[in-house]
Amino acid sequence: MMDALAKLGRGALDFFERLGRGHLFLMYVLAGSPPLLLRLRLWTQQMYSVGVLSLLIVAVAGLFVGMVLGLQGYNTLVDFGSEESLGVMVALSLVQELGPVLAAVLFAARAGTSLTAEIGLMKTTEQLSGMEMMAVDPLQRVIAPRFWASFVSVPLLAAIFSAVGVFGGYFVGVGLLGVDDGAFWSQIQSRVDFHEDVMNGVIKSVVFGFVAAWIALFEGYDAVPTSEGVARATTRTVVHTSIAVLGLDFVLTALMFD
Amino acid sequence: MLDKNTHPDDVVVKVRDLVFSRGSRRIFNGVDLDIRRGQVTAIMGPSGTGKTTLLKLIGGQLRPERGTIEVEGQNVAQLSRRKLFELRKRMGMLFQSGALLTDLNVYDNVAFPIREHTNLPESMIRDLVLMKLEAVGLRGARGLMPSELSGGMARRVALARAVALDPMMIMYDEPFTGQDPISMGVLVQLIDRLNHALSLTSIVVSHDVAETSAIADYIYVLSDGKVVDHGTPEALGRSQSQWVQQFMQGLPDGPVPFHFSAPPYGEDLLAGGKG
Numbered sequence: 001m002m003d004a005l006a007k008l009g010r011g012a013l014d015f016f017e018r019l020g021r022g023h024l025f026l027m028y029v030l031a032g033s034p035p036l037l038l039r040l041r042l043w044t045q046q047m048y049s050v051g052v053l054s055l056l057i058v059a060v061a062g063l064f065v066g067m068v069l070g071l072q073g074y075n076t077l078v079d080f081g082s083e084e085s086l087g088v089m090v091a092l093s094l095v096q097e098l099g100p101v102l103a104a105v106l107f108a109a110r111a112g113t114s115l116t117a118e119i120g121l122m123k124t125t126e127q128l129s130g131m132e133m134m135a136v137d138p139l140q141r142v143i144a145p146r147f148w149a150s151f152v153s154v155p156l157l158a159a160i161f162s163a164v165g166v167f168g169g170y171f172v173g174v175g176l177l178g179v180d181d182g183a184f185w186s187q188i189q190s191r192v193d194f195h196e197d198v199m200n201g202v203i204k205s206v207v208f209g210f211v212a213a214w215i216a217l218f219e220g221y222d223a224v225p226t227s228e229g230v231a232r233a234t235t236r237t238v239v240h241t242s243i244a245v246l247g248l249d250f251v252l253t254a255l256m257f258d
Numbered sequence: 259m260l261d262k263n264t265h266p267d268d269v270v271v272k273v274r275d276l277v278f279s280r281g282s283r284r285i286f287n288g289v290d291l292d293i294r295r296g297q298v299t300a301i302m303g304p305s306g307t308g309k310t311t312l313l314k315l316i317g318g319q320l321r322p323e324r325g326t327i328e329v330e331g332q333n334v335a336q337l338s339r340r341k342l343f344e345l346r347k348r349m350g351m352l353f354q355s356g357a358l359l360t361d362l363n364v365y366d367n368v369a370f371p372i373r374e375h376t377n378l379p380e381s382m383i384r385d386l387v388l389m390k391l392e393a394v395g396l397r398g399a400r401g402l403m404p405s406e407l408s409g410g411m412a413r414r415v416a417l418a419r420a421v422a423l424d425p426m427m428i429m430y431d432e433p434f435t436g437q438d439p440i441s442m443g444v445l446v447q448l449i450d451r452l453n454h455a456l457s458l459t460s461i462v463v464s465h466d467v468a469e470t471s472a473i474a475d476y477i478y479v480l481s482d483g484k485v486v487d488h489g490t491p492e493a494l495g496r497s498q499s500q501w502v503q504q505f506m507q508g509l510p511d512g513p514v515p516f517h518f519s520a521p522p523y524g525e526d527l528l529a530g531g532k533g
């Protein structure tokens with residue numbers, strides 16, 4: 001009994017200590033970011049490896065999700081004779097929910113894991129210590145460019161996800177199931193509000209981008225410097241990002257419905 | 259030019275009453291030592307006594323539990339991050355593992371500190387890098403990636419990188435390990451030349467008693483968290499301490515234990531499956 005309590009206590013302490021380290025880490029990264037403005041090349045390189053290389057998986061996933069939405073939506077809407085609203089339904093689902101959430105989760109799986117593993121291995125092989133001894137701050141030189149690249153990539157990927165998804169829905173709805181072409185687009189145009197709907201989606205994906213970048217890099221930086229430690233950190237990146245994104249999605253949605 | 263004899267009191271690194279633990283294990287328990295400017299000071303001791311740890315403490319990567327470490331009069335543990343980085347620009351360190359950046363080739367690894375800390379034009383960086391690589395005999399390997407180097411080569415590249423910014427002090431963590439006799443000889447000469455020609459200050463951590471004695475001006479022997487003896491190589495060679503004699507001559511029997519501390523062997527074998 002006492003053992004279990006002690007274990008619980010230690011677990012809680014570890015948790016809060018890690019949380020504290022995570023916030024300190026974030027503070028140092030943000031504080032170390034301004035010099036990056038003078039070295040945009042470091043950032044663009046990372047934009048390529050985390051952003052551009054995630055493009056294909058995000059586009060393919062977006063297409064399939066849009067197509068499924070088209071099918072499901074049509075089956076429901078056709079019973080009420082309102083299949084012209086298919087476009088709105090597909091677009092709203094994507095822009096407000098599925099785009100930001102799935103893009104962030106896919107990002108964690110595609111780019112977050114490799115960031116964690118990369119940073120974790122650099123730590124394991126003393127490359128980060130080596131930089132520190134050369135008076136180069138790895139938080140500035142290695143982490144900050146990756147942080148901003150991830151932060152910017154996620155909203156862009158979410159936008160691409162949604163855009164491709166709408167075409168997926170169009171392809172199924174209009175192309176295969178015979179929904180009226182003009183109605184599909186004009187309904188989207190008239191009923192998707194830029195401020196209410198699109199901006200809410202953008203805010204979400206910005207928040208998710210921040211969280212996904214933070215988790216992936218912190219897990220790598222804080223990894224136990226062994227092969228097993230890096231492996232666990234990589235897994236944690238996906239698990240923690242997914243849970244954080246889904247949880248935050250609920251919170252943000254609740255706030256936005258106010 | 260500074261000569262090792264003109265400033266006998268010019269201490270670059272001053273360690274006083276250093277106490278440091280890893281978990282519950284005391285690594286240092288009251289260590290005092292002085293590293294003098296312009297000299298090669300060797301730190302020797304059995305594997306696992308904390309030589310690497312000592313270098314990390316001097317470099318400010320670890321903080322002492324008690325006691326002070328001063329580098330050029332500044333207490334390393336109390337420097338702000340910015341001041342510490344300023345200080346590190348003037349310290350080179352050769353890591354035991356090399357610690358090369360694996361996504362850069364040999365040339366870019368050596369150029370890395372120069373590019374980070376100066377605004378030199380690329381043509382000048384090229385000259386500097388090739389000079390440093392030539393000194394370690396690896397000018398021809400500049401295009402290779404770290405994964406394509408042997409352990410000994412990687413360490414020489416790391417050495418070239420450590421001296422790239424012409425620091426005032428260099429810490430070498432086991433520079434001779436994994437070198438064949440020829441490159442070993444070249445490295446010994448290189449360290450000696452760097453030090454005495456450029457009046458750098460060097461700290462060499464090594465197990466190679468003969469090579470180290472040949473270039474060291476002063477030797478500290480560490481064991482069990484303490485300095486067991488120190489002096490010039492000649493003085494240590496004549497040391498009365500059995501311990502130092504055993505270590506310097508590499509004899510298997512004597513007061514230096516070869517084993518990491520453990521319960522008696524027989525007892526351990528009889529303990530069966532209890533851990």
Ligand SMILES: Nc1ncnc2c1ncn2[C@@H]1O[C@H](COP(=O)(O)OP(=O)(O)OP(=O)(O)O)[C@@H](O)[C@H]1O
Pocket residue numbers: 280281285304305306307308309310311312354
């Ligand atoms: N990260 C760490 N965590 C816990 N203990 C450590 C860590 N690094 C080193 N130690 C312990 O500290 C002691 C000193 O290690 P250190 O690497 O300084 O030894 P060393 O004298 O450089 O040995 P070697 O000559 O084999 O390189 C070792 O006994 C080791 O068990």
Ligand SMILES: [Mg+2]
Pocket residue numbers: 309310311354431
């Ligand atoms: Mg060592």
